[in-house]
Amino acid sequence: MGIVNNKEQAAQKGGIPADFPGDVIPAGNGGNILITTLDKVINWGRANSLWSLYFGTSCCAIEMMQTGAARHDYSRFGFEVARPSPRQADLIIIAGTITTKMAPVLRRLYDQMAEPKYVIAMGACAISGGPFFYNSYSVVKGADHVIPVDVYVPGCPPRPEALLEGMIMLQQKILKEKRLEKPNPIDGFDEGK
Amino acid sequence: MGTATLEPTSIKKGFKSEEYFINMGPQHPATHGVLRLLLTIDGEIIKKVDPDLGYIHRSIEKMCESNSYQQIVHLTDRLDYLSSHINNEAVCLCVENALELEVPERVKVIRTILGELTRIASHTLWWGVMGMDVGAFSSYFYGFRDREMINDIFEETCGARLTMNYNIPGGLMQDIHPNFVKRVKEFIPHFRSKLPEYDRLLTGNIIFQKRTKGVGVLSKEDAINFGASGPVARASGYSCDVRKYHPYSALDKINFTEALDTTGDSFARYKVRIAEMWESLAIIEQLIDNIPEGDHKVATNAVIKLPKGEFYQKVETARGEFGVYIISTGTKNPYRVKFRSPGLSNLSLLNHIAVGGKIGDLVATMATIDIVVPDIDR
Numbered sequence: 001m002g003i004v005n006n007k008e009q010a011a012q013k014g015g016i017p018a019d020f021p022g023d024v025i026p027a028g029n030g031g032n033i034l035i036t037t038l039d040k041v042i043n044w045g046r047a048n049s050l051w052s053l054y055f056g057t058s059c060c061a062i063e064m065m066q067t068g069a070a071r072h073d074y075s076r077f078g079f080e081v082a083r084p085s086p087r088q089a090d091l092i093i094i095a096g097t098i099t100t101k102m103a104p105v106l107r108r109l110y111d112q113m114a115e116p117k118y119v120i121a122m123g124a125c126a127i128s129g130g131p132f133f134y135n136s137y138s139v140v141k142g143a144d145h146v147i148p149v150d151v152y153v154p155g156c157p158p159r160p161e162a163l164l165e166g167m168i169m170l171q172q173k174i175l176k177e178k179r180l181e182k183p184n185p186i187d188g189f190d191e192g193k
Numbered sequence: 194m195g196t197a198t199l200e201p202t203s204i205k206k207g208f209k210s211e212e213y214f215i216n217m218g219p220q221h222p223a224t225h226g227v228l229r230l231l232l233t234i235d236g237e238i239i240k241k242v243d244p245d246l247g248y249i250h251r252s253i254e255k256m257c258e259s260n261s262y263q264q265i266v267h268l269t270d271r272l273d274y275l276s277s278h279i280n281n282e283a284v285c286l287c288v289e290n291a292l293e294l295e296v297p298e299r300v301k302v303i304r305t306i307l308g309e310l311t312r313i314a315s316h317t318l319w320w321g322v323m324g325m326d327v328g329a330f331s332s333y334f335y336g337f338r339d340r341e342m343i344n345d346i347f348e349e350t351c352g353a354r355l356t357m358n359y360n361i362p363g364g365l366m367q368d369i370h371p372n373f374v375k376r377v378k379e380f381i382p383h384f385r386s387k388l389p390e391y392d393r394l395l396t397g398n399i400i401f402q403k404r405t406k407g408v409g410v411l412s413k414e415d416a417i418n419f420g421a422s423g424p425v426a427r428a429s430g431y432s433c434d435v436r437k438y439h440p441y442s443a444l445d446k447i448n449f450t451e452a453l454d455t456t457g458d459s460f461a462r463y464k465v466r467i468a469e470m471w472e473s474l475a476i477i478e479q480l481i482d483n484i485p486e487g488d489h490k491v492a493t494n495a496v497i498k499l500p501k502g503e504f505y506q507k508v509e510t511a512r513g514e515f516g517v518y519i520i521s522t523g524t525k526n527p528y529r530v531k532f533r534s535p536g537l538s539n540l541s542l543l544n545h546i547a548v549g550g551k552i553g554d555l556v557a558t559m560a561t562i563d564i565v566v567p568d569i570d571r
Contacts, residue, residue: 054222057249058567059274061226062318062355066344069321069337084222097567102227102248105219131271135259136252157355 039179046090046116047171048078053089053109057096060123060157064095067160079167086112091170093163094149097125097132098140110147115184118174120166121149124156131156148185210235219248223326223556226566228540230555237551242544250570257530262288262362262497265530269517270356272532273568275315276510278351279308281360286441287506287517288362291499299487300364301443302480306377307347307359308442308508309473313384314343315511316466316473319563323463324395326560327404332395339387346376362497364490377481381474388470396467405459409546409558412457419545420538423513424465425562429457435509447476462561496525512536512563536568 056064067074068082083089086109098106110117121143124130129141143149150173153166218229227248233241253272257265262284269280282304289296321336344354349370351357359366395401411421416429426433434451436444452468454461499521507516513535520529539562547555 053220055220057227058251059271059355062274065318065322066337066341066354069341070334071338071341084220086220097249097251099248099250101250102219105227105248109220131267132251132256135256137255138250138252159354 035179039177042179043175043177047174049081050079050091050118050167050170050174051081051083051089052079052091052093053086053113054082054084055092055094055106055109057094057098057102058125060095060126063157063160064093064122064163067163072160072164074164074167077164077167077171086110087114089113090116091118091120092147093120093122094126094143095122095157097130098143098146099138100140101138103140103146106143106146110186116174116182117185118151118170119143119147119149120151120153120163120170122153122155122163122166123158124154127152127154148189150185212240217555219245223559224566225322225559225564228564228566228569232552232555234552237553239547239550239552239555242547242555244540244543246570248570249567251567253571254530254532257527259526261525262499262527265527266360266362267356267358269532270358271567272534272571273510273512273515273536273565274355275318275565276311276512276515277356278304278311278347278359279508279510280515281358282308282442283506283508283515283517285360285362286508287504287519288497288499290506291502291504291519291521292362292493292497294363294491294493296364296491297487297489298443298485300489302484303365303369303489304360305443305447306477306480306484307350307357309476310343310346310377310380312473312511313470314340314347316470317343319466319511319560320391320395323560323563324401326556327401329395329398329401332391335387335391335394339384342380342383346373346380349373349376361490363493364488368489369484374481374484377477381478381481384470384474388467391467396463402460404554404557405463405561408459408550408554409561410456410458411542411546413455415542415545416457419542421513421542422535422538423509423511424452424462424469425513425539425542427452428454428461428465430455433514435507435514439507441506441508443480444476447479449476459557459561462563466563498523498525499527507533510535512565512568513539532571534568534571536564536566540564540569 121127126143129139132139133141151166151170153162155162212233212235215232217232218224219227229245231243231245232239253268256268266281266284269284270277272280317336317340321333324332347357348354350373351359411429413430416426416431422433430453432451432453437451449472452465452472454465501521501523504519505516507514515535516533518531519527522528547558
């Protein structure tokens with residue numbers, strides 16, 4: 001028994017109008033309720049204990065450190081633990097420029113992380129190359145050429161509040177995940193060649 | 194335990210010891226960025242440290258050749274992002290010297306005050322991270338708490354917290370915020386009361402002293418031979434402060450003592466940086482009441498063309514001597530720009546001072562050299 005998301009199927013079963021806005025999860029024989037409740041509990045747990053990897057390459061790393069320090073303190077939102085090892089991390093905050101020499105390392109770190117894994121691209125460099133978009137021969141024009149990115153936080157560097165907002169957006173994204181339908185983010189990933 | 198005479202215990206017992214190789218970085222929290230160190234070690238004793246650079250090489254020098262002189266300034270923010278204001282100042286001074294442009298006194302004083310605030314902000318960050326590298330996490334929070342106050346001052350006046358981009362060739366982007374003087378005056382007594390707290394928290398700590406005293410000793414001769422500058426060289430007794438010997442902006446009217454030490458170990462480098470924070474406060478205090486009235490910039494041409502020739506300007510950043518070398522052919526773009534970054538020459542002596550020490554001490558030594566990797570790779 002899977003979750004039925006197709007609105008037409010749902011309409012046939014439960015008599016819900018076909019133009020009903022939003023997803024419809026009809027109550028089945030109890031299995032669906034169990035899975036959706038389980039989803040809620042697991043997602044709540046995942047969203048509120050995201051362990052990030054120490055991954056700062058340049059200027060944005062300083063603002064990331066400020067976000068973790070006394071005034072802004074991202075541990076209020078469950079980002080308390082930062083790990084130096086990718087095996088123990090759930091989240092990479094790409095804080096800084098990715099160069100062509102660093103790109104294979106970033107991909108290896110991402111591959112070494114255990115599922116589920118999430119990525120925040122922090123700052124203009126990680127989004128698009130930023131100030132190094134033109135005339136630079138060694139900068140990767142955006143970290144999403146290397147690994148799939150969940151949340152983009154603009155700024156050069158972004159303020160700590162902006163990073164906090166990006167982190168909360170990631171939490172909201174995790175809370176909406178469905179356990180049975182979650183694909184591996186690297187499957188079918190387009191490196192934008 | 195930093196002496197080169199240490200031998201692994203296995204040799205004493207008559208066993209054959211074997212050197213092996215480990216990789217530190219590029220993703221390692223103690224390398225302060227993406228530096229890769231290739232370590233050859235024997236047991237716990239380091240035999241060779243071989244830095245592998247280029248993981249954050251962003252081709253800034255090449256980019257400068259296709260940018261105008263006003264556009265170069267914002268790229269220097271991203272070199273040594275902890276001394277961004279001082280880097281901007283170096284480029285602006287170099288362009289102004291080439292144009293033989295005399296900036297108003299007001300600009301000089303404001304530049305110096307902001308430069309010293311940048312130095313304090315950089316050293317507070319270094320202090321927090323230094324404590325974290327040797328295992329004391331509290332210093333991280335204390336250091337960043339005071340850094341936030343400086344960031345507020347920067348944000349109000351310059352519009353950005355970290356990469357300020359406030360200097361332009363010919364002066365400043367805009368005039369200072371009306372609150373600037375008040376905020377700086379609030380900050381000075383606040384930070385004066387907090388600096389002894391730093392000493393109580395970390396300097397007197399017996400574990401911290403054992404981790405740093407006698408570790409990574411650099412002699413004065415070696416400091417000169419390797420081209421070291423900044424607190425690293427001054428901790429070995431090499432008096433090399435650019436602010437003292439080649440004063441720029443308003444620094445020629447200031448009385449301050451250069452922080453010096455003679456021991457040359459990690460603890461001496463630590464003490465020199467703490468002393469520099471006191472000195473920076475003294476410099477700001479001498480200037481903050483005497484900001485002259487006047488314009489915040491002099492008019493320059495919209496397209497700046499430097500005369501044909503070669504120009505060099507050096508300044509003292511939080512890490513040491515930062516130099517800008519511009520070759521101009523008389524067009525609106527420079528023909529070649531070279532940055533002399535303090536981090537690269539300070540890193541070059543790492544192999545010299547870390548060999549013979551324990552692998553755990555390498556982290557403490559690297560923390561006191563205080564490298565910023567984008568400054569090295571450029």
